Amino acid sequence: MATTQRTLSRGALALYAVGAVTATATASSAFFLWARGAAAGLSIAAALPPSLLLGIIALASRFLCSTLPLRSASRMSIAVAHAGSAAAASGLWVLTWKSWVPELNRQAAANLSPDYSVLFGLGVLLYMAAVAVHYLFLEIDALREAEDEVLRYRVLAREAELRAFKAQVDPHFLFNSLNAVASMCGSRPLEAREMAQRLADFFRLILRLGALERITLGEEIDLVNRYLAIEKVRFGDRLTTHISVDEAASGCMVPPLLLQPLVENAVRHGVASMVEGGTIDIVATLENHMLRIVIDNPADPDRADARGEGVGLENARGRLSAVSEGQAILQAREDEGQFRVVIELPR
Amino acid sequence: MIRAVIVDDELPARELLREFLTADEDCEIVAECANGFEAVKAVAQHDPDLLLLDIQMPKLDGFEVLELLDRSPVVVFVTAHDEHALRAFEVHALDYLLKPLSQERFRQVMERVKRAAGLHDRQPLAGLATSLRARPLQRVVVRGDDGAIQVVPVSRLDYVEAADDAIRIATGGVKLRKQQPIGELALQLDPDRFVRIHRAYIVNIERIEKIELYAKDSRVAILRDGTRLPVSRSGYQRLRELL
Numbered sequence: 038m039a040t041t042q043r044t045l046s047r048g049a050l051a052l053y054a055v056g057a058v059t060a061t062a063t064a065s066s067a068f069f070l071w072a073r074g075a076a077a078g079l080s081i082a083a084a085l086p087p088s089l090l091l092g093i094i095a096l097a098s099r100f101l102c103s104t105l106p107l108r109s110a111s112r113m114s115i116a117v118a119h120a121g122s123a124a125a126a127s128g129l130w131v132l133t134w135k136s137w138v139p140e141l142n143r144q145a146a147a148n149l150s151p152d153y154s155v156l157f158g159l160g161v162l163l164y165m166a167a168v169a170v171h172y173l174f175l176e177i178d179a180l181r182e183a184e185d186e187v188l189r190y191r192v193l194a195r196e197a198e199l200r201a202f203k204a205q206v207d208p209h210f211l212f213n214s215l216n217a218v219a220s221m222c223g224s225r226p227l228e229a230r231e232m233a234q235r236l237a238d239f240f241r242l243i244l245r246l247g248a249l250e251r252i253t254l255g256e257e258i259d260l261v262n263r264y265l266a267i268e269k270v271r272f273g274d275r276l277t278t279h280i281s282v283d284e285a286a287s288g289c290m291v292p293p294l295l296l297q298p299l300v301e302n303a304v305r306h307g308v309a310s311m312v313e314g315g316t317i318d319i320v321a322t323l324e325n326h327m328l329r330i331v332i333d334n335p336a337d338p339d340r341a342d343a344r345g346e347g348v349g350l351e352n353a354r355g356r357l358s359a360v361s362e363g364q365a366i367l368q369a370r371e372d373e374g375q376f377r378v379v380i381e382l383p384r
Numbered sequence: 385m386i387r388a389v390i391v392d393d394e395l396p397a398r399e400l401l402r403e404f405l406t407a408d409e410d411c412e413i414v415a416e417c418a419n420g421f422e423a424v425k426a427v428a429q430h431d432p433d434l435l436l437l438d439i440q441m442p443k444l445d446g447f448e449v450l451e452l453l454d455r456s457p458v459v460v461f462v463t464a465h466d467e468h469a470l471r472a473f474e475v476h477a478l479d480y481l482l483k484p485l486s487q488e489r490f491r492q493v494m495e496r497v498k499r500a501a502g503l504h505d506r507q508p509l510a511g512l513a514t515s516l517r518a519r520p521l522q523r524v525v526v527r528g529d530d531g532a533i534q535v536v537p538v539s540r541l542d543y544v545e546a547a548d549d550a551i552r553i554a555t556g557g558v559k560l561r562k563q564q565p566i567g568e569l570a571l572q573l574d575p576d577r578f579v580r581i582h583r584a585y586i587v588n589i590e591r592i593e594k595i596e597l598y599a600k601d602s603r604v605a606i607l608r609d610g611t612r613l614p615v616s617r618s619g620y621q622r623l624r625e626l627l
Contacts, residue, residue, distance in 0.1 A: 212464035213394065216483035220400035271394045309393070312419045312442045337442060339523060339537045 054170060058163050059085075059092030062130075065159055069151050083141055087133040091160060094126045095167035102171040108179070119168055127160030187362070194359030206243065207301060210268075211236075217271050232270055239263045246293040251360075254321060254328070255287040261300050261319070268304050275314025276304065285323040286330075289384060292360045298349045299332055299378055307334035307376055328382040336376040350378070357382065386501055389415045389430065391423040391449070392438040392462065397483065401436055401462065404490045410498060420444025421533055424452045428531065432457045433501045437477075439463045443535060448525045450477075452533060458500050460493055520574035524553060526560040534560060538577070542591050543613060544569060546584040557609070579626060581605055581619035589626060 063084045070080035101122060105115050131153050214236055221229035242260050246252050258280065265278050296319070303317045315335035322329050350369050357365040357380065365382040388411055390401045398416050405411045411434075415426035420441050427435065435457045439446035446461060464483040478500055479493045523537045542554040546566040552559040570580045580586050591607045595615060598604045603615040605623075615623065 209464040212483050213397075216400065216464065216485060217394070217396035219484045220396040220403070223403050224399065271396060273395050275393075309440075310442045312421070339535055340442075 054167060055092040055096045057092075058095040058167055059088045062088035062091050062159065062163055066134075066151065066156060069155065073151070079141075083134075083138055086137055087130050090133055091126065091130045091163060094129065095164055098122060098126070098164065098168055099171045102168060102175055106175065106179075107172055119165070123161045123164040123168075126164045127157050130160040131157050190359055190362050193355060206240075206297075207305065210301070210305075213271055214267055228270075232267070235263065235267050239267060243294065243297075249293050251290040252293045253287065254282065254289045254291050254330075257291055257293065257296050258282055258287070258319075258321070260294070261296050264297060264300060265304075265317070272304075272308065272314060275311070276308050277314070277316045278319070279316055280319045282319075282321040283323055286321040286328055289323060289328045289382070291328075291382065292356050295353060295356060295380075296330065296332070299353055302349045303332055303334035303376070303378075306340060307336040310337040310340040311335055323384070326384045328380075328384055330380040330382075332378045334376050335374055336371065338371070338374055353380075386411045386434050386498065387414045387430065387432045388412065388434040388436060389417065389423065389426050389432045389457070390436050391417045391420070391426075391441070391446075392436075393418050393441045394438075397438065397462070400485055404485070404487060405436075408494060411494070420446070420449045423449045424527070424533060425531070427453050427455055427457065431455050434497055435459045436462050436481075439465060444525065444533070448523075448535075452525055452527045458497050460497065520577075521569075521572040524562070524569075526553065526562045528560070536560070538573060538588075541578075541588055542607065542609070543588060543611070544586040545613075554611075576626070579619070579622050581613060581615045581623060583616065585613050585619075587613060589623075595620070595623070 063081065066088065067077075067080040067084040070083060071077050075083075098119075101118060105118055107115070134151065134153070134156060214232070218229050218232050218236070221232060239260070242263060246256060246260060262280065265276070269276050269278075300317065300319070308315045308317060318331075318333040320331045320333075350367070354367045357367050361382055365380065368379045370377050370379075386408075388405055390398050390405070390413060392398045392401065395418075398418075402413060402416065405413055414430040414432055415422075417423040417426050420443055423435070423437070424444070426432075437446045437449060437459055439461055440463065444452070446463075450459065459477040461477050461480040462483065462485070463480065466482055479496055481489060481493060521538055523535050524541065526534045526536065528534065536553065536555050540555050542556070544554065544566060545552050545559075547561070549565060550561055550563050551566050551569060552561050566580075566584065566586065570578070570586050573586065577589060578586050579589055587605060587607070591609075593606050593608050596604050596606060598614075601617055603620050605613045605615050607613065
């Protein structure tokens, strides 16, 4: 709907442009003739056809403008192209005058011969005015498109948020952790109590952080640490972790629950797929205004169930691109039993 | 006395099962295993009456463990994933337990186990377990004569040939023998990637270099590594539909 309206208004504007250039050209050139002593009616009749031609040429210059956008084309090429076409258009307009006026009225031709250098200047001026108006409208269009783009990113962001909240935490993580709590109740009641507390704290934190728009990387890492502490009770020696976060990186703002699902993947599809287990390595640095987060974990290349991983990665990618308006990068690579996710987010 | 083997890759989960089983006077734990390989070995070694089997484990999952057993204890799946529960019945596991475990439910299941173990007419499990696995199959497990277990992802499977009532699986120049009818495996493999080109052959279509006419109505498939496999008329039709 919006597109149709815009096309209509563009068509109307184009007509107005032809009209304006033609009217101005006719009025001013007829005035020159009339000032030199020609009859008013004859002056207008002489001025109208060449002016109409100039109006159409001025309209056509829109195509030249759109192939040489102000934002990307070099200033030199814009200047040269428009100067050249202004001269050509104006030359054509003067030529039309020269051939049209004798046709109109041979007797009056002497009276009707205007000052051609003034006419040429007038043609150039009007053509340039038309170019300026074209650029103005092209810029307005570009601005509107940019606004649409931002809007689209916002919609994408909302969708990604929704999906992320649905897939926040694998419910089997809860079932398995509760089973560990049940197990410890008999032999190690104090540890069981502590584990129950950790689970509650973790879920509370997820709810609190998930409701925020942005959090610091430090807060996200805190969440990840709590999650890993719970998984370590389940996996024992099989799960080791190494987390290193620059102080500068720790203060960077990130969307909440960006890393948590990725780390969950690293446990569920990575370390859990290895008989001997392995180490999850998380490194975050801030260099040249670029926040870089790398998650490394071993993974069995022959693991059976790789379904869930793609979804988690896609979610993270969607949210990242939404919050950074397409500036951030998320890469996932797997080779020789090592899985690596790299996130690069400009500050 | 019920002789039980516990299989779970998480220590707290094993501990809980141990606690429940120890409380039952009729039960004795003969082995605790942290992965599928250990489980296959333990069953061969101890010939237990009961296998308490986790499903999600590294390398070999619970279903693959069942496929590799040459004895058939009563099986109870122990899992946090209830989508597996239905399949547990399909593979003729006796029952299943959901994590976190309930002691009451554990007692009920043990009652059933004792009745079943007393009957002594356990069904052979392996064949059934195989035929009802999730499809399409993602990897094939093979147990060699020496007891060594090999896990072959289907992407590395070149072709399969029938050998009497067993099959030989060709992968990267070696052939692994497995006790399974070829028709059963043909049903489990992804029909978009594997074609039964002959009564006795299944081929990975990515490995086919070309098909040549050999005699009237008789064709031969030439694989990238030069292997020549016969293609029957109906096999050729299936191939043509796919390619």
